[in-house]
Amino acid sequence: MSSTPHPEAPLDRPGALIAALPAVLGFVPEKSIVLVTVVDDEMGAVMRADLSEPRETCVPHLAELAAAAGAEAVIAVIVDAEGASCPMCKDLYREWASDLAVEAARWGIELLAAHVCDVVAAGGRWSCADGCGATGAVEDPSASPVAAAAVLDGRRLYARRDELLDVVAVTDPAHSAVLAQMIEAAGPLEGARAGACARSDIEHALECAEQLAGGDPVRDEQASRLALSLTDPRVRDTLYALAVGDRAGMAEALWAELSRRLPTPWRVEALVLLAFSAYARGDGPLAGISLDAALRCQPLHRMAGMLDQALQSGLRPEQIRELARTGYRLAAQLGVRLPPRQTFGRRAG
The missing domain is CATH 3.40.140.10 (Cytidine Deaminase, domain 2)
Structure with missing residues (x-):
């Protein structure tokens, strides 16, 4: 919708x-x-x-x-x-x-x-x-x-709905299974991590977005680290702010790439980040199919459920963008410098 x-x-x-x-x-x-x-x-x-x-x-x-x-x-x-x-x-x-x-x-x-x-x-x-x-x-x-x-x-x-669904569909299940083994071997993250760890993970995500935008694919070890880092609420909530920054397109491309590559349950956070980014720039169709995929993986996901309800009730993108303020506040607390906020009207990614 x-x-x-x-x-x-x-x-x-x-x-x-x-x-x-x-x-x-x-x-x-x-x-x-x-x-x-x-x-x-x-x-x-x-x-x-x-x-x-x-x-x-x-x-x-x-x-x-x-x-x-x-x-x-x-x-x-x-x-x-x-x-x-x-x-x-x-x-x-x-x-x-x-x-x-x-x-x-x-x-x-x-x-x-x-x-x-x-x-x-x-x-x-x-x-x-x-x-x-x-x-x-x-x-x-x-x-x-x-x-x-x-x-x-x-x-x-898109000419057909299936083409839109392909934006978030897992492209290589066998490779996703390999990534699952890598993620499980590296994690889970410790419950009380130092702020420096969260800051490093946020900066790593920014570097991966720049790398992908430059034409270099995200390596498996990078994807594994990203999957784990998104389970840290400070990292995940800070990265929502990228949807309203002037590098939103790079970030959205990264979330889409992770949505297609990561296995369940780790792909859920990438899907919700993608949905938030799409919603923030007014792309309801992409936000909707991303949220559908996330809620199929994790029906009780809080942010996915909230965004889905907002989308169905017709909440305007500019109202959703206000949620990104939390990300900027967290970034300031962690000592991370995020891209400046952008003027909306152009597509991210």
């Missing part, structure tokens, strides 16, 4: 609204039910679920998420290449729309419209899900003002 408002998206033009969805979600939705929230007459948080999910559980959950995001109204878009041209599917779409209207109303939310489209691409066709008879063409997603804004922010748009 993305939680970034997009005032450029025209809510009263279905073809343009549907064309904006890839830029909001980060990928082109297929076989999906997408719920667009409306707050103060603008496009707010956007939620997506697979059409294969049971309607009786999917619809109430989407309505609850919309309520958590402060929605005043919602617009539904069903994307189904096969079903959009199937006359027998029309009754099913009407049932989706009817159930959504009922569940949304339970939260005081109005369902403004429900559309069905075959593909989210230029020339795709949309029609009314409730049988009103309205129909039209989907506009070009690449020409959407929302897509232009995403590109200016440096966000990458």
